[in-house]
Amino acid sequence: MKIGIDARLLERRMTGIGRYLENLIRYIPEYDEKNEYVLFSYNPLPGFPRENIRNVATLQTGAEGYLQKIQSVLWLHAILPRFIKREKIDLFFSPNSLLPIFGTGVKNVIAIYDVFQLIHPSFHSFVYRTYISFFLSRTLKHADHILTISEASKRDIVTLLRVPENMITVTYLAADERCMPRTISMEDRARYAKKYGLPARFILYLGVLEKRKNIDCIIYVADRLRDVADVGIVVGGRLGYGGEQYLEEIRARSTMRYIGFFDDADMPFIYNLAELFIFPSHYEGFGLPPLEAMRSGVPVIASNTSSLPEVVGDAGILLDPVAYGEYAGAVLKLLNNPNERAILIEKGLEQARKFSFRKTASATAAVLRSMESKS
Secondary structure, eight states, X not given: OXXXXXXXXXXXXXXXXXXXXXXXXXXXXXXXXXXXXXXXXXXXXXXXXXXXXXXXXXXXXXXXXXXXXXXXXXXXXXXXXXXXXXXXXXXXXETTSOOOTTOOSSEEEEEOOOOHHHHOGGGSOHHHHXXXXXXXXHHHHHOSEEEESOHHHHHHHHHHHOOOGGGEEEOOXXXXXXXXXXXXXXXXXXXXXXXXXXXXSEEEEESOBXXXXXXXXXXXHHHHHTTTOSOEEEEESOBOTTHHHHHXXXXXXXXXXXXXXXXXXXXXXXXXXXXXEEEOOSOOSXXXXXXXXXXXXXXXXXXXXXXXXXXXXXXXXXXXXXXXXXXXXXXXXXXXXXXXXXXXXXXHHHHXXXXXXXXXXXXXXXXXXXXXXXX
């Protein structure tokens, strides 16, 4: 088979979904030597062709902002189908949840990471909810199989989108292999501190700055710690829906630091510099940052909702996302209890070893191969 993939995520600043696709493409040749993979992107992707994977650039564009959003819609629904036909694709895989509105003319596998817009619609803009609802309902008419990233997401897809269970396969994500416990020299610590304005001791949150991620809880914890612990809170990630409001509140506090997007090469070191990792999200399709923190040897405090119990297990402290006081108490407890920190670090490393992108690639390749027999 010739399998097409929407690979535009590899052109953007790397996020969790982008890292998923990057690692899937990295490892899938180990589990599928027979089929050819064609990556469709706007611009040429460096490093291809390799093994049984090649890249087809379709637009050669540098659009940004709202122009990029408009271009994305036009590309998906008008340009992509022409290239699928031109390249004689047999099966198409969309890691972006959506398919062209009139289909691709071939069999389709899509990845749906969560359906949070249906669970807490107020946490997304009206425009986003309308767009996703309209196009996702039409995508499901053309999808032959769905991949998702946790059992929690699978249950939500079955319940809210009324998709049969046998049409869905769970393929867990994994932490970046660069995440590991590291010994960082004083010289390097000083360099990172200067580059990002990091305090000497800090609690870390990485993720989108938006209401869904429960940034209010993190701000509450910072206020509670201000006079009782010599530790700051560092927040990293892009601004999401309503993020500007949170950014103002963070910048108004001397004990908090927003570092935005940091260099991807620095990611594993930022984790290692943290005393703790906090992630009180209201809902996650998977929750990659807590897993990356655990693989880095950093104790995790996270919420007990959606997929997070699957990811963190008993290797972290799981709390109700609205129990702000319990988060502050858990942070203080771990800061003052080296033995409990050490136990959580060891448990976290063991839990993180259960997940690997090789497993993800193997399971994904099996699903894609199975589609050939359904032709």
